[in-house]
Amino acid sequence: MEETAEGGLRIGALVPNSDLAYHPLVAQRYPMLASAILAGASAQLRNMASTGGNLLQRTRCAYFYDTATPCNKRTPGSGCSALTGINRIHAILGTSDACIATHPSDMCVALAALAATVHVTGPKGERHIGLVDFHRLPGNTPERDTNLAADEIITAIELPATGFVKNYTYLKIRDRLSYAFALVSVAAALELEGDTIKEARLALGGVAHKPWRDLGVEALLRGQTAKREAFMHAADALLRDAKGRAHNAFKIDLARRAVVRALTQAARATPQSQSSKKVR
Ligand SMILES: Cc1cc2nc3c(=O)[nH]c(=O)nc-3n(C[C@H](O)[C@H](O)[C@H](O)COP(=O)(O)OP(=O)(O)OC[C@H]3O[C@@H](n4cnc5c(N)ncnc54)[C@H](O)[C@@H]3O)c2cc1C
Ligand code: SF4
Helix, strand or coil, rough: EEEECCHHHHHCCCHHHHHHCCCHHHHHHCCCHHHHHCCCCHHHHHHHHHHHHCCCCCCHHHHCCCCCEECCCCHHHHHHCCCCCCCCCCCCCCECCCCCCCCCCHHHHHHHHCCCCCEEEECCCCEEEEEHHCCCCCCCCCCEEEEECCCCCEEEEEEECCCCEEEEEEECCCCCCCCCCCCEEEEEEEEEEEEEEEEEEEEEEEECCCCCEEEHHHHHHHCCECHHHHHHHHHHCCCCCCCCCCCCCCHHHHHHHHHHHHHHHHHCCCCCHHHHCCCC
């Protein structure tokens, strides 16, 4: 891990999740990222999981792992069992008729909100991909999770200087308090001038094939008073195209309320407690 000339941070792809979350530079300058990482998996898993590996983890859709069932992501063209099956954990935004899987990472949701960049390298040289452009929507090619080419590897993640150290929250709603993937998660960060929102960041996890960030919604928040009305307006705008299925329609309202709660906590500078931080 090293500081960049621009005041940001470059994190090597092999840095373990625990080392990243507890690193003083991350804990002090990017606490939302530390929070998101510590909300994921278990202490033992975080000790082993790498930065690059977390980005490339695959969906937790049960049909993807059940080789007795059709799955377009596993076997392109075979069909999607989740469309009419048990789809409680599945996506409500950016879905297609080919796949409604979600990306399960917590870390990536915070990285999206922080406008991180993924550094990759391959035979054609190095390139940088914005985190929000790294993962893909399913479209007609759900077998492709990311825009990483088959002959490329991730070498690092770069964070810009702005870390939103004061007004931030990573809120993860899940079936159990620990060791469970997000039904919905929210990375919310604000820069305030008095009560006025100067800058806003908002990304959702557990709701789409990629961390869901909408720059238009963040623009709606800019210049507003940091109050419930503005947060509700932003939540409605963020979820405007959400589509529920037989078992996951509850996620739409859950996400709406989670956004309002996360923005409220961020505005009050009262982020979620990081209880798992003590368990290492
Ligand atoms: C039971 C369980 C619960 C979990 N819960 C959560 C959770 O709640 N939230 C959360 O965010 N995560 C969760 N995780 C994910 C976990 O934190 C790891 O990130 C994930 O399992 C990937 O493991 P890894 O880092 O060892 O990657 P690996 O398994 O080593 O890698 C994953 C894939 O990426 C490839 N790869 C790795 N590094 C690179 C690179 N630099 N360039 C190119 N390709 C690369 C590997 O070849 C492999 O195909 C959970 C995992 C498990 C098993
Ligand atoms: S949602 Fe995606 S991963 Fe799950 S069965 Fe359908 S195609 Fe496969």
